[in-house]
Amino acid sequence: MRKEFEILGCVEVPIELTEDEFFNKFIAFIESNNWSFGGGINEIVDGFYVNEDGTKGKYVLDK
Secondary structure (H helix, E strand, O other): OOOOOOOOOOOOOOOOOOHHHHHHHHHHHHHHOOOOOOOOOOOEEOOEEEOOOOOEEEEOOOO
16 A cells, blocks of 8 residues: 655745755655655746746746
8 A cells, every 4th residue: 555645835945055956855855764756846936937948937826
């Protein structure tokens, strides 16, 4: 039998922490507990998603 939790939320971090650094620390935490993670990650700055090219994307609360 398997049990899963879906995470819906944001983690606030220092501005100098990169997405890659955060994700590596997050995955290290998951793996240190012998858990697995399936999903993705989006960077948000000042309420806006950051596009892959570094430009400001859609506002988080826009539908």
